[in-house]
Amino acid sequence: MPTLDQVPLGCKGIISSIKGEDATAQRLMEMGVIEGEPFELVASAPMGDPLEIKVQGYRLSIRKSEAARVFVQVS
Amino acid sequence: MNEITAPVKSFRIALLGNPNTGKTTLFNVLTGLNHRVGNYPGVTVEIKKGSFVHQSNTIEILDIPGTYSLAPRSPDELLSVELVLGLNPLEKVPDALLVIADASNLERNLYLATQAFETGLPVILALSMVDLANASGVKIDFKKLSEKLGIPVIAIHASKRKGLDELKNAIVSLQTEKRMPPVPVFSQDVISNRAKILGLLGDKGSLFLAGRLLFETDGFLAQQLEQKLSLSLTPAILESREALKSLGINLVSIEAKSRYAWIREMVQPCITKPESKLTGFTDRVDRILTHKVFGMFFFFLIMFSMFTALFVLAKPLMEWIGEGKSLVGQGLESVLPDGMLRSLLVDGLLEGVGGVVVFLPQIVILFGFLSVLEDCGYMARAAFLMDRVMAKCGLSGKSFIPLLSSVACAVPGVLATRVIEDKRDRLATILVAPLMSCSARLPVYVLFIGAFLTEGYGWWFPGLVLFLMYGIGFVTAPLAAMLFKSTILKGKGAPFLMELPVYKTPSFSVVFARIYEASLSFLKRAGTLIAATMVLIWAVLYFPYVSSTGENYPERIAATEIKAEQDALLLEWKKNSFLGRAGRSIEPSGQTPRLGLAHWCCYACQFPRKGSGGRNNEYCFWPW
Numbered sequence: 001m002p003t004l005d006q007v008p009l010g011c012k013g014i015i016s017s018i019k020g021e022d023a024t025a026q027r028l029m030e031m032g033v034i035e036g037e038p039f040e041l042v043a044s045a046p047m048g049d050p051l052e053i054k055v056q057g058y059r060l061s062i063r064k065s066e067a068a069r070v071f072v073q074v075s
Numbered sequence: 076m077n078e079i080t081a082p083v084k085s086f087r088i089a090l091l092g093n094p095n096t097g098k099t100t101l102f103n104v105l106t107g108l109n110h111r112v113g114n115y116p117g118v119t120v121e122i123k124k125g126s127f128v129h130q131s132n133t134i135e136i137l138d139i140p141g142t143y144s145l146a147p148r149s150p151d152e153l154l155s156v157e158l159v160l161g162l163n164p165l166e167k168v169p170d171a172l173l174v175i176a177d178a179s180n181l182e183r184n185l186y187l188a189t190q191a192f193e194t195g196l197p198v199i200l201a202l203s204m205v206d207l208a209n210a211s212g213v214k215i216d217f218k219k220l221s222e223k224l225g226i227p228v229i230a231i232h233a234s235k236r237k238g239l240d241e242l243k244n245a246i247v248s249l250q251t252e253k254r255m256p257p258v259p260v261f262s263q264d265v266i267s268n269r270a271k272i273l274g275l276l277g278d279k280g281s282l283f284l285a286g287r288l289l290f291e292t293d294g295f296l297a298q299q300l301e302q303k304l305s306l307s308l309t310p311a312i313l314e315s316r317e318a319l320k321s322l323g324i325n326l327v328s329i330e331a332k333s334r335y336a337w338i339r340e341m342v343q344p345c346i347t348k349p350e351s352k353l354t355g356f357t358d359r360v361d362r363i364l365t366h367k368v369f370g371m372f373f374f375f376l377i378m379f380s381m382f383t384a385l386f387v388l389a390k391p392l393m394e395w396i397g398e399g400k401s402l403v404g405q406g407l408e409s410v411l412p413d414g415m416l417r418s419l420l421v422d423g424l425l426e427g428v429g430g431v432v433v434f435l436p437q438i439v440i441l442f443g444f445l446s447v448l449e450d451c452g453y454m455a456r457a458a459f460l461m462d463r464v465m466a467k468c469g470l471s472g473k474s475f476i477p478l479l480s481s482v483a484c485a486v487p488g489v490l491a492t493r494v495i496e497d498k499r500d501r502l503a504t505i506l507v508a509p510l511m512s513c514s515a516r517l518p519v520y521v522l523f524i525g526a527f528l529t530e531g532y533g534w535w536f537p538g539l540v541l542f543l544m545y546g547i548g549f550v551t552a553p554l555a556a557m558l559f560k561s562t563i564l565k566g567k568g569a570p571f572l573m574e575l576p577v578y579k580t581p582s583f584s585v586v587f588a589r590i591y592e593a594s595l596s597f598l599k600r601a602g603t604l605i606a607a608t609m610v611l612i613w614a615v616l617y618f619p620y621v622s623s624t625g626e627n628y629p630e631r632i633a634a635t636e637i638k639a640e641q642d643a644l645l646l647e648w649k650k651n652s653f654l655g656r657a658g659r660s661i662e663p664s665g666q667t668p669r670l671g672l673a674h675w676c677c678y679a680c681q682f683p684r685k686g687s688g689g690r691n692n693e694y695c696f697w698p699w
Contacts, residue, residue, distance in 0.1 A: 023292060025292075025327055026292055027569060027570055030146065031572055032186075034331050035332075042358075043366075045365065045460050046463065052459065052575060056183045056335075058180045058577075059575035060573070060574060061458075061575055062571075
């Protein structure tokens, strides 16, 4: 299953799980990055990092290092 | 018999909200800039307190820093939680909570509200940005939402002063009629285990706190509470966590999942969203402003305009202030007799404090730009574009603008670090900001290059040296940041997750309030700390004014008319002063008299400046 940093720009899909049990994983979930949520990869900054995703109806900037922990299902 | 009525007890509320919800605007509008900054040891966040009177009731408001969740992972975040729950010894527990939520992004904003619902305090929900929600086709039935949640839900537009009376009425009526919020639903196993922990917390406990301890993965809160309340919590928490794990409950995700599910259940009947997702204004603008090529182009264009304005617009204003200072100086000199008092007032206080106040226009212009960029939503995009570069030295995109601002002047640069949430990043940025060459150093560079590095060198050499002087800043600041972040400020900070808010027209009142606040705090410091330091430096430069051979310098200077003789006497006096002696002790022998003296002054200040004809003040004493 691909992670959020591996999918192409403009890709839409569903978040399937988040790796890890630390505070970072929890913070991601508090921000609405939770399993079953639809997402869209909107943009990436120059040099490809961080990424801009749409989730829970808002835009979130997320670094590739954190995006690599988010497994997604591409629709 | 007439009884003396007891003074009406003021009602205390804590204001909570996500970042970018207009929380600060609401606070400013409610309190009318009638507020002060609370002082709490050991934290780096500013917490503002204010009050207002409505229908002869005094309402006190505590402005809790914007946050997405009341989950403390640092001392700064812990303070917010302590203040909300009344666990901080310096503040009484609030009587109610006011939660402000962005209506255009209601679900995510209500996450924090669900945590507030569990504190055991009455809650009022204020919804901002309703116009933005409506513009994107979202309709919210406030009455229905209020009925569903069982608490007052009030639509507000703080900068247009809409809905404020209704909000104030709701706050006042809470004093007589407490409408308690609903308690978000977790599964039965979670509830029973949470109750066990709640039992251990005693009278300090709340459902929220017990749940927090159960869900928290890194143990920070448990550790802090055990210390502060001298309780033993960890064994019971671990036991409950094990029990839940054995039931197949994922403790990392259970809180977020349950809360979001509950929110959806509450909100869905009250909200209508457009069927087809239209591409909104923000999407269209972002296609350009976060574009790899055009985005960078606009970024540099905006930065270039900002700094050009900083130099061009500030210059005449600074000159006016400088002239005003000279006029006051001349006025004082004509009124006061020559002597110690005049020297203290003119050379010490006026030169010193005036030399700082001269930078006020730069502060006003920079904060004008920054608050417009922040309020319209661009600041987050700038941080987004610059994050990769800043990440290389251990910082985040949010450090970029404060560092760049330091090229104009380190003072507003340091003030601008307030937007950096992560404490270590903020400290590292503050520490390295003065390494960037600021505009006030330019005259010093030009002076030294002109004096030592012009004759006998090629025509291109002075320019190159000047460029290198600036280059040193651009190289050393990131290197120093890297060094700090890998040594004294080492540690895993919060992940860099940043909301990119919807673009909107900046509000004048927000921009004005930011400029006013930044200027006021700048002037306050100029009037207190800097004034005191100036008097101190003046004193070590003034005393002793009689040499070991019995010569009284001030008298001798007053007695002679010849300028060269006056200057020579002045130099001798200063060399003989306490600071002068200290300076000479470290001075390399040779062509730069007073260099050592300036060096000592630099411990109190940031840089030596070619003064504007002051007698003591050949240097800018800038204690920062």
